[in-house]
Amino acid sequence: MTAQFPTSDTVSYDTKSDTKARDLPKAVDLAVVGAGPAGLAAATLAASAGLSVLLLDENAGPGGQVYRAITTSPLGEGRVLGPDYWSGAALAREMLASGATYVPGATVWSLSRELELGVSVGGQAHLVQARRVILATGALERPMPIPGWTLPGVMTAGGAQTLLKSSGLVPEGRIVLAGCGPLLWLLAAQYLEAGVRLEAILDTTARENWRAALPEAFGFLTSPYFRKGLALLRKVRAAVRIISGVTTLAAEGDESVTAVRYATAGGESGRIELDTLLLHQGVVPNVNLANAAGIPLVWDAEQLCFRPDVDAAGTSPVAGLAVAGDGAGIGGALGAAERGRLAALAAIAALKPGAPVLAQRPQVEAALHKALRGRAFLDRLYRPADGFRRPAPDTIACRCEEVTARQVTETVALGCAGPNQLKSFLRTGMGPCQGRMCGLTISELMAEAQGVTPAEIGYYRLRAPVKPISVAELASLPKDESAMKSVERG
Amino acid sequence: MSAPSQTYDVAVIGGGLVGASIAYGLAKGGTRVAVLDEGDIALRASRGNFALVWVQSKGMGMPEYAGWTVRGAGLWPQLAAMLKADTGLDLCLEQPGGFHLALSEAELEKRKGLLQRLHNQPRMHSYDYEIMDHSRVKAMLPEIGPQVVGASYCPLDGHVNSLRLFRALHTAMERAGVRYLPNHPAEQVAYEAGAFRVATPRGEVRAGKVVLAAGNGNARLGPMVGLDVPVRPQRGQVVVTERTQPFLRYPVVTVRQTDEGTVMLGDSVEEAGPDPTVGLPIVSSIADRAVRMFPRLGGLNVVRTWAALRVMTKDGFPIYDQSVSCPGAFVATCHSGVTLAATHAFVVAPAIAAGRLPAEEFEVFSARRFHVPAAA
């Protein structure tokens, strides 16, 4: 299979993954799930301390989403993606040289309290027993449920950026970006660099956010993001029509999106014809595996999301299990790497108490502190507005089962207490995405309808398999006599 | 949603399928009902069941239960029609008959023997069933694999969308005027001067009668009103696939395709105490048997697994009882809340409304059967 494109790095990873699937170790000291900045840094540090490390990742190459395709991007060396992206190459390089066993194309679908991982590689299910596990499952884009957000031609800004990084693809025709958050502006800058014309940016940042963010401005001024962020904003603002203070958005079209309607706080409204609408309003932790593994979720009122209940080093209430990086709460790529290292140090301390590398802890903590500077400012400035988190009645909240916000509030009126009961009644969260695209929206809608906080409402209880595996794969797993007996019926 | 201080005719404790069916039946008969329920996180068999309306093989050791089940299955179309009229929700009830597949000659022989013994019981309410060989089964279920040696088939069996039943009952309850009180777990039930006071963290609810329909919670609540309810949780695990085009025309006791297209694979019987966690060896065993029955299921993706707790008595049969010391206190508990939903709405509810479970029908289901010294 490889003979046809011998030069492609991606293909060589595929080959490796085939080999490694067969040789997947049955037991390791440390399993790391996710090869983004947190997972790469954690695996590298732990392997360097002599632990046997297995790094599992769903994608074809290392980097996670932020450094997606860092070893294979067709835009190699070019200026389009910018230096922040390319800084991730070192993390990937170090990991590949670290001695950690890296398995791309590996989907982790379950993790037991006893730290046994269920992994699928190339359609084959495996079980791996780990002594410690670090989940570095990263973030996903916060759902942005506007009317028409399911139409072809509407995509997340992060998704469009993935196409740019991994395939050098940019949208054709008329393009509008809508929403808020650093990634939206970064993508706009990258598109401008690539010579892509943007019709407009519909900025949903609420004006009052500036006032709320101001007390945190000092931290931001001294953060690594400040200078770069400012330059980026300036560049985009100079080249693109920006419509600020947008309070409502609706995508229009029958088979595909053809236009976006908007209104602003200032009373301006309009309609822009377009071919591609890219939405973004920040990122939130990807919590499915952590919760299914038994880590409770807590509501983060500052970041408006649920996150696993872990401490600053990522330590969870489940013995031996840690969460690092944005999967534990959004802190950005630089912070994620340091949080990965902190979690790795905890694993090393448990398994190799005398390891010299443990002395690095103060430096890692200092680096983390620096990396997280300015985060509170960004959280407040780009806090998504209520109307974009709790959609209007006729808007689809659950994309998989096509359930509207109105159906959710009507069911709350029956006395439906929370998202798990709602799931039974409306099938929200029961589709293939397993609540990733609707969970926050549902909890927030129910909280509003009942006049309580999302913390009181709670979130879906998540269970394995957190990613689909085939019935045949499941059937291939080891089973004992008593298990077989318990499913036979007389 | 604070508890009102007003008094109801009946307080039903438990908003699962059993409680909701009874409350619905009561309200349709003009009774003023409150349903006290737990919150979002609850051990709910009503969310975890396999959704069969099932007759074959039930009643070994208590032939009256076979009759009770046959009657329940027969009443089901009426319940489905009533709920459709009340809520507009289609429960997708289908009663085309159902299969129990055997994967070896030994399994088939065992099955044959069990059904023979069942139907040979004195006082048995007999009904049709048939033992079929591979080719007979294949004609009706073309997707079976070569490992299926035969099956038992009973024309009375069927299935329903049980989550939609749950939603329809709650919608219909609300429309029939039932006061539904979520986040009101019953902590204490007291009998005073011919009426009941149910204490919850959100206040007290008073009623002339009380119905314990709290599943495994009934074991704790029963003694407060002079009822013995010896039930224990029994774990069952279920695997569900993504949606697929219809391929299965009949429900099989452990494999059924829902009206939405997903395929449910079930369901284990485990004595694991109150632990509702999923175990891989069990779900793997479930998947393994399902693939041996229907090989092409192997390619479908699993999107969910869960474990739920059945409400089980020592002999596996339901308990319907009324308190002697606290007249007006009733208990209804079973592990077939779907199959018996219509019975609960149309037979049990009217009896409760009338204030008495008629002995000729209900005596056999009293928990007093567990108090008889073991016969030789």
Next chain:
Amino acid sequence: MFRRLPEASGASVHLTVDGNPVLARAGDTVAAALLAAGIEHCRTTPVTGAPRAPYCLMGVCFDCLVVVDGQGNRQGCLVQVAEGMRVETQRGKREIGR
């Protein structure tokens, strides 16, 4: 509709989509290849039959489900293209056995 930046080089990979030849680049995912080929609708939903297209491109939204080499409901954004791969857009529920 997406286009490839001129500086994005790479080996060609040939696939078919609903029987029609499509040229992709080694390293593309199936979802990327579809978008690059101007194929915007990759499936219709099993609930209402609404058209859908790749949305998140990171394996979480499941809107890019397609049939790959005869196997339904594959996440197009997680499958790498390969020479000779047969991709089909999907209508509603997948069929059992494919």
